[in-house]
Amino acid sequence: MPTEVSVITAWQFQSEVPIPQDIGPLLVAGETPIAAYKTFRDSAVFTNRRLIVRDAQGISGKKVELYSLPYSSINMWSSENAGRIDFNAELELWTRAGHIKIKLGRQVDVRRLDSLIAHAVLGAL
Numbered sequence: 001m002p003t004e005v006s007v008i009t010a011w012q013f014q015s016e017v018p019i020p021q022d023i024g025p026l027l028v029a030g031e032t033p034i035a036a037y038k039t040f041r042d043s044a045v046f047t048n049r050r051l052i053v054r055d056a057q058g059i060s061g062k063k064v065e066l067y068s069l070p071y072s073s074i075n076m077w078s079s080e081n082a083g084r085i086d087f088n089a090e091l092e093l094w095t096r097a098g099h100i101k102i103k104l105g106r107q108v109d110v111r112r113l114d115s116l117i118a119h120a121v122l123g124a125l
Helices: 021-026 110-121
Strands: 007-013 015-017 033-038 043-047 050-057 063-070 074-080 089-095 099-104
Touching: 033 110, 074 110, 089 110
Parallel strands: 007 099
Antiparallel strands: 015 033, 033 043, 043 050, 050 063, 074 089, 089 099
């Protein structure tokens, strides 16, 4: 009997946005931002090396938790486009750390994200 894979974290990308100006200090030498997405309270940035998700917390939003997912840790991924009844697309990542689910808003191009991850994981970036 197959076992359910538990989700270690879930994010929602609402729309593609310009790359945040303050991302620079988080990047290492040779790392460049490629695309950014608005999340519920902050942003997610795809670079040529990893996915960085910033999650503002608390009432003021001054406390920020950072998630950094190197593409080398992604073992498998799946993408699901929105249907006629279900308007949200999804992207799922199986990583060394566990299973991550990303819900995509109507304004997010799931195929662009799928291509970005494929290029990153398979070494074409």
